[in-house]
Amino acid sequence: MTNKQNPLNKKAHPGGTPAYAPTAKEREIVEKAAGFGLPHDKICQLIVSERTGKPIEAKTLRAVFHDAAMADWQARRKERATR
Secondary structure (H helix, E strand, O other): OOOOOOOHHHHHHHOOOOOOOOOOHHHHHHHHHOOOOOHHHHHHHHOOOOOOOOOHHHHHHHHOOOOOOHHHHHHHHHHHHHH
């Protein structure tokens, strides 16, 4: 008996947790919250994962929503820190 996995099963079900896929509404919420200058931990509380029913983590926020809105928020944060 071998422990090799059937290649067909490996393709059909790779295992692990499925990647978080944000909706257009969630993207809009994050863009607006970042525009208001809310910190990441507060923005995370606004986005609840449908799969778990819990707010997303900060690392998920940075990985999934790392676009112009988040970059703009970070630039404004640095600007305020240098004043």
